[in-house]
Amino acid sequence: MRKLIATMALAGAMTAAMMSAARAEKDIVFAHVFAANSLEQETAEVFAKKVAEFSKGELKVTVFPASQLGGWNQIATQQRSGAVHVTIISTSALGSFSPLATVDVWPFIFETREQFDKAYASEDGKAFFKAIEAESGYRVLAPTYKGFRNVYLRHDADDLKGQKIRVPGLPIVLRSFEAWGASPTPMDMAEIYTAMQQGVVDGIEIEAQTALSSGMGDVTKTVLMTKHMMPNYAFIFYGAWLDELPEAERVALEQASAEASKYFADKIAIAEAQALEAFKPKGANIKEVDLNAMKSQVSGLDKEFPDQYGWVKRLQAAAGMN
Structure with missing residues (x-):
C-alpha cells in the first residue's frame, strides 16, 4: 500500500510538473510587417519581456518581424484562426473588416500630438475602438502616436501632381491622393523598396522612421512635408481569442501592451x-508644401464618407479642436 501511495504521489507530482511546464511554454505568436531594425521591432521585444514578467513566466512571446509570416492580410487572417495572436499596426489596417477603422487615416484629423493623445484617451476615443471591435472582431489596445505621414519621392518634385504613390488600399486614402492630383497605388509594405528602386512607383507615403528603416533613404530624392495623416499604432488582438484566455493571462497581455506602448511613445x-x-x-531635399491648399482639396470627403466623418468630428471635439 505504501508503495502504491508513493507511486501515486510520484505520478501526481510528475503530472503537476508537466502541467506547470506546459503553462510555462505557452507560446504567444507576435507577427508584424516592419523591419527587424525598426522601433516597432524594439517595441515588440519590450512587449515580449513584459508579458513574461506579468505572467510570471507562464507566457512566452515569439516575435516574427518583417512579414516573415506574411503581409498584413495574412497576419489578420491568421489571427482569426489563432495561428497569430498579436500584431502592432495602425487601426486603419482593419479597414477591410470595419469601415470605421479608416477614420484613423482621415487627412489632417489632428494638428498636434497633444490633440491626438487627448482624443484617444477620451470616452469618445474608447467608444471608437469598441465600435471597431463590434464591426470587425479585432480588439485595439494601447493606441499611441507614431508620427506624421509624409511623402518620399524617388525624384525631384514640388507637389503630388502626376506622381504614382504607394498607399494603403483604403477608400479614404485613395480619394485623398486623387484629390491631390496623384495616382494612388496600393501595395504591400514588403514590396516598397523594390518598387521604389525599379520605378514601379514614384514614391510612398509613410512615417519618417518607418521610411528610414525600410531603406527609403537609399532611393529618396525628395521628402514632401505633407503631414497629411496622423494615424495611431496599437496592439491588435482578435477579441474572441483574448476573451477565452484565463483572466490572469489576458490581464498580463493588456498590461504588457500598455507598457510597450509607453516605451514606443517615449521614443517616437x-x-x-x-x-x-x-x-x-x-x-534628399526636404520640402515644405502648401498645407492649406491640400486641406481645401479634400474638403468634400465628409460627403463621400459621412459615417467616418461623424467619428472624425467626435474625436476632434474630444481633442478640443471644435
Whole structure:
C-alpha cells in the first residue's frame, strides 16, 4: 500500500510538473510587417519581456518581424484562426473588416500630438475602438502616436501632381491622393523598396522612421512635408481569442501592451526627428508644401464618407479642436 501511495504521489507530482511546464511554454505568436531594425521591432521585444514578467513566466512571446509570416492580410487572417495572436499596426489596417477603422487615416484629423493623445484617451476615443471591435472582431489596445505621414519621392518634385504613390488600399486614402492630383497605388509594405528602386512607383507615403528603416533613404530624392495623416499604432488582438484566455493571462497581455506602448511613445518623438534628418546626408531635399491648399482639396470627403466623418468630428471635439 505504501508503495502504491508513493507511486501515486510520484505520478501526481510528475503530472503537476508537466502541467506547470506546459503553462510555462505557452507560446504567444507576435507577427508584424516592419523591419527587424525598426522601433516597432524594439517595441515588440519590450512587449515580449513584459508579458513574461506579468505572467510570471507562464507566457512566452515569439516575435516574427518583417512579414516573415506574411503581409498584413495574412497576419489578420491568421489571427482569426489563432495561428497569430498579436500584431502592432495602425487601426486603419482593419479597414477591410470595419469601415470605421479608416477614420484613423482621415487627412489632417489632428494638428498636434497633444490633440491626438487627448482624443484617444477620451470616452469618445474608447467608444471608437469598441465600435471597431463590434464591426470587425479585432480588439485595439494601447493606441499611441507614431508620427506624421509624409511623402518620399524617388525624384525631384514640388507637389503630388502626376506622381504614382504607394498607399494603403483604403477608400479614404485613395480619394485623398486623387484629390491631390496623384495616382494612388496600393501595395504591400514588403514590396516598397523594390518598387521604389525599379520605378514601379514614384514614391510612398509613410512615417519618417518607418521610411528610414525600410531603406527609403537609399532611393529618396525628395521628402514632401505633407503631414497629411496622423494615424495611431496599437496592439491588435482578435477579441474572441483574448476573451477565452484565463483572466490572469489576458490581464498580463493588456498590461504588457500598455507598457510597450509607453516605451514606443517615449521614443517616437526623437526617432521621428532623427529619421527626417537622416535623409539629408543621403542626398534628399526636404520640402515644405502648401498645407492649406491640400486641406481645401479634400474638403468634400465628409460627403463621400459621412459615417467616418461623424467619428472624425467626435474625436476632434474630444481633442478640443471644435
